[in-house]
Amino acid sequence: MIKANAIKLFLIVLSLFLTTSAFARNFLKTYPAPDGALLNDVFKVQVRIPGGNWQEIPTYLIKVDEVRGSKHHVENASMSFFDFSGEVEVQITSNNGPIELAKVRPLSYEIKPQINERTLRFKLYQPRNLSVELNNDIFHNLHLFANPLLKSVPNKNNPDVIWFGPGIHEFENEKLEVASGKTVYIDGGAVLRGQLLVHDAQNVKIIGNGMVEHTVKMGVHIANSKNVLVDGIFCTQCAIGGSDSVTIRNVKSISYYGWGDGMNVFASNNVLYDRVFCRNSDDCTTVYATRKGFAGGCKNITMQNSTLWADVAHPIMIGIHGNSENPDTIQDLTYRNIDILDHKEMQIDYQGCLTINAGDNNLVRNVLFEDIRVEDFREGQLINLRIFYNEKYCTAPGLGIENVTFRNVEYNGENANLSIIAGYNNEKKIKNLVFEKLKINGRLIHDKMEGKPPWYKTSDMARIFVGEHVDGIKFSP
Template sequence: MVYLVILSCCPILTAATYIGPDAVRTYPIPSGVETMDAYSIKVTPPQGSSHWIQPFQARVAQINETSGNSIEHNTSVGLFDFSGPIEIAITYHHAAVRTGVVRPYSYGIRPQIINNTIQFSLQHPCNLVIQINDNIFDTLQLLMNPIETKVTRADDPDVLYFGPGLNNGTAGIINGTLHVPSGKTVYVAGGGFLDAQVVFQNVSNSAIKGRGILAAKSSGAVLIESSSNITVEDVVILNPNGYAVTAGMSQGVNILGIRAFSSKGNGDGIDLFCCRDALIDGIFMRNSDDNIALYQHRWAYYGDSSNITVQNSALWADYAHPINVGTHGNTPHPEVMDGVTIRNIDILNHHEPQIGYQGCIAINAGDGNLIQNVHIEDIRVEDFQLGQLVNFRVMYNTKYNTSPGRGIRNVVVKDLIYEGNHASPSLLLGYDRQRPITNITFVNLQINGKMIDNNMEKPSWYSSADFVPLFANEHVHNLSFVSN
């Protein structure tokens, strides 16, 4: 039997993460979580015995374009920890395997398929989607962590500990809500299932961490308001009835290594409102609305945003945008979003029939917002279903805005690669002479292997943007395509 060895599918992890060779750690499926039988998963370290991973159920959504209703689908999730290398054998039981792929494609994993079993090897933990016969719903999301080296103790006075099982902890959950004080960490152990909204309000130096599952069946999963130095790390957020993570008017928010699934309406992944110094790193999101949304004023959130980084992540948007910047703001007292970095992202899907809400990466300034100094780099976009590659607009969407935005300026998009044939033309639309888009530079933009450059070989009367294709209106100034 031959296995492919992948040197690294998650380069942000290092050897220092691991406690020793050939270690695999699995967790029981807690009560309240449905199991799935579409896939069998066997994990084998070179010098050890095999481990069988029991998949559990997540729900994902498909839009009914006639009624607008959501069509929900069951999908499979496998979760375990390891220190490499390991060999993985996955058997599919619902149909004969004609094709099988491992995504993101950028990881370079080309599995061997023997009958109905897909086999490959890994050196490091990462998050993968196993897709059989081009079915995007009956997939296996394989979520892997490095083995924890620091033991979190249940008797630590600074820890609100939830062990294996349903709500297996002593911290008080009141009406489905767990309020976290300053200086405390909620820890959900592997095999643990916490059905509550975890709330950080007017606190500092607090966290939720662990290898367990956070559900919040009656609300959004994590709410951060008017707080500082808050960390959300590693937990799997499973089908909350709202956003996976909401942060408003907060500073020093770190969202690290989480994985989230949603299927309900307004099932956003991570939404930040008026936040500063925020880091989103190493996540996997599959949601029924925007995976990541960076907003200004809405509801009771006010103030400028600055220094926000999204990196090293994989995004799958069954509805709406993988990344959405702008939209909401404060017309009477206009706000600024300054300094957004988006880098090393794999976009696995984008499916949005509404033209006004398309864009794998959307920057849409409304409500008097000024969005400036945005750096986007190392973005790999796979062949998504329906939508645009990018959509940058100064807009007045009367459903959500009370005025147009002020402008978008100083945006660099570097090393964006798209391989596919389903993208509609991208749009760059300034609003008017007073509300333009200025200084937009695409560096090393590749569309199906073709480098888009102002000096590319083309008919002299063509625009380089035609080869994206991308339309920019008369209120877009200093748009350039360069390569280096």
């Protein structure tokens, strides 16, 4: 009897310990909107630790670009965010009528919301950057950013810290130059109405979960700098030129105006993008050589664990700009664990979710696309690899494209146009392409696949046109 009671007591203590530990792991931080912030009332968004009280979080106004025909239309969308660890519940109420259908994307996260008339609910177990879309409306959706907790907050009294607490902050001349050795902290309740410029600086950090407001074009600009970290914030664009050793982590970029590229790289080396979200009114992310006053090639550029949505142009674009008189090399690029939610471009010259277009005598080599999931986009191509002479932007064709691997690339959809792989001439070729585990609508495409007529090219089975001046292409299971 004593032994049984001891076992029972042990189980009770163990249960209490496990319950306490579970609550200890769950942590939620929300931020009220500052007075004067631009808000949108399409959604009511609430979050809570399971079993706790619901907390309503602000829904900010942002803008996106819808192309109808050849015309651009700016639409009002929404954005909310919070920080958490462990487990959190999300509840979203539509103020514009009942919910017939709801999607939470990327689809690869397999988040299946519960719907009850005007409300949907789901749980999250790790930080996620999401699009919540009701009744197939992708232009008035909710961009929901569930951020990780900040590991440390800098001391606001440190003279090397530029501290933006809750509130609206405006800059003289609408710009703030960040000097070497400075840390800019943007609280989750802070809204900046001006650019952050890191020019000719070293050892700079821009951190926090606040925002540079969507009204500010080119929210963050990094030029001729070294050892720069941008972590956690929202902005329209974040460009890097002539720089080395730059990390962009958990930055959310949404633009709506012409030439609204999200995250450009010009003539820079050792750049890491990790867990970024880009929805842009031009290319989401690019790697170019000599351009906009920055000179030289690019090396060691990585984007990983990220989500891309191109309302116009390319999700990923590499190679068009360089120095025709003194040719540049763009090399050692990695794109890994990426979800592409959309691609919309009617112009054939500017299509391609995964695009390398070598111009200006650029040589592009050693590129890896790995674990890429492409959802059904509206209009464009899955892949576009060309050495070309686009006279609108180039002064010469590219020199070559070499050693490109597509590993675990998967497309599910019906709207993709014919993909294109084409060199320029016998001196300017595309060489050594490898497709490993390419999957189109669930079908594995490889050189020995069943059902392929022996007189077909394997690329025909993937609807990829392989043109002239392409040497060495392999499809393996």
